[in-house]
Amino acid sequence: MNKSLLYIVLFIALTFSANAQTEKDSVVVSTPTDSITNAVAEKGIVVEEVFVAQKEINPLAPAKAAFYSAVVPGLGQIYNKKYWKAPIAWGLIGWGVYNYSTNNTNYKRFRTAFKRRKAGFSDDEFIANVSDSGLEDAQERAQENRDIWLLATIGFYALNIIDANVDAHLKQFNVSDQLSYDISPYLEANPLTGEPNYGVALLIKF
Structure with a gap:
């Protein structure tokens, strides 16, 4: 049991x-x-x-991109792998430098001719078709255009740096x-x- x-x-x-x-x-x-x-x-x-x-975030990437574009315009865009932006940066800055150089050359030509006229010489390249007052106006106009293009070129250069920096920030922002x-x-x-x-x-x- x-x-x-x-x-x-x-x-x-x-x-x-x-x-x-x-x-x-x-x-x-x-x-x-x-x-x-x-x-x-x-x-x-x-x-x-x-x-x-x-994705891993690199906090130094924006600073690097800005530094590269400051040293060589367009290099920051290449660093950000936005290759199509580099020729735009080169084109804008090159355009500004070209216009500045052209107007600076013209300013020097008009100024030299005007100074020779005031000194009593009549052998400058504009003697046949430009009066003294016209030569003075051309000199001032070339100087004004030169200064404008200098500011524009500096602006293009700064824009190239800012664009590289902002682009590097946006690449690390989650917008995928x-x-x-x-x-x-x-x-x-x-x-x-x-x-x-x-x-x-x-x-x-x-």
Whole structure:
């Protein structure tokens, strides 16, 4: 009788242990994210979590790009891999330098001729078709244009540095497809009634 009772107790204990192990293995750990996902799912919204590895940020990149463009215009754009911007920087600065040089040369020609006229000479290159007053006006106009193009060239040079710096900042700002959202309608059957359920699927990518 004692043996029979012992077998029954052992059988019940083993059964209880097996059931406990099964329950332990089937436990689902709930997290706050799961609770939120389940709550919005009941309202007809599907939330899909997407985990994307973040790109490493180099805090010195903007300073490097600006320094490179300050040393050699367009080099910062090449450093940022915006190769098409380098010829634009070269073209703008080259255009400014060319116009400055041309107007400076003309200014010196008109000034030299005007000074010789005032000194009593009449052998300058403009003697045949330019009067003294016309020569003075041409000298002042060339000087004014030269100064304007000098400022413009400095502006193009500064713009080249600023563009490289800002571009390097924007390259490290998360504006890729990895940061986006997508909303689309969906239709599925209700598991209880069999009637169609209408809803909206919201996909958020970080």
